[in-house]
Amino acid sequence: MEDLKAKQQQQATEGSNGNARIHPNSNPFKRPMNALQKQWYRVLLARRVGFGQRPPLDEKETTYADICHSRYMAAFRRYNERFRLEMAMHEQMQRCAIDAMRVHRTFAITTLWLPLHSKREINSTLEKLERVLTVKERRRLEEILKRGESQRTRLL
Numbered sequence: 208m209e210d211l212k213a214k215q216q217q218q219a220t221e222g223s224n225g226n227a228r229i230h231p232n233s234n235p236f237k238r239p240m241n242a243l244q245k246q247w248y249r250v251l252l253a254r255r256v257g258f259g260q261r262p263p264l265d266e267k268e269t270t271y272a273d274i275c276h277s278r279y280m281a282a283f284r285r286y287n288e289r290f291r292l293e294m295a296m297h298e299q300m301q302r303c304a305i306d307a308m309r310v311h312r313t314f315a316i317t318t319l320w321l322p323l324h325s326k327r328e329i330n331s332t333l334e335k336l337e338r339v340l341t342v343k344e345r346r347r348l349e350e351i352l353k354r355g356e357s358q359r360t361r362l363l
Contacts, residue, residue: 297310333348336348
């Protein structure tokens with residue numbers, strides 16, 4: 208009797224060509240599956256079917272994301288170049304040299320692009336300024352840089 212049940216079960220699982228088929232609802236684990244096992248089983252089935260796999264891209268073939276990224280980077284470079292040009296023109300439009308130097312010194316340390324300035328870049332700029340500034344100007348600059356943003360806005 209047990210042999211008959213085993214043969215019927217084997218015939219039910221075999222396809223027409225004799226290969227064993229896995230039913231999507233069949234449990235490959237011996238015990239009931241928990242949520243993690245169910246999720247992993249779905250991933251295994253998706254991999255077996257080939258869901259979510261893309262054909263390998265040729266090196267010559269560019270995607271739309273690559274094109275968008277290159278456009279974005281080109282626009283970013285153009286904007287920064289235009290910003291530098293505008294700042295240079297703003298310096299040149301000052302009435303006297305001391306005003307132009309103050310504008311240049313101010314925007315060399317703090318710009319509209321603060322997140323893009325690294326600590327190393329700011330420190331190198333400060334080292335260059337220390338050679339130019341007097342002791343009084345250096346103290347004033349350090350005082351301004353040490354203050355928090357809230358204190359700067361209260362003074363204005």
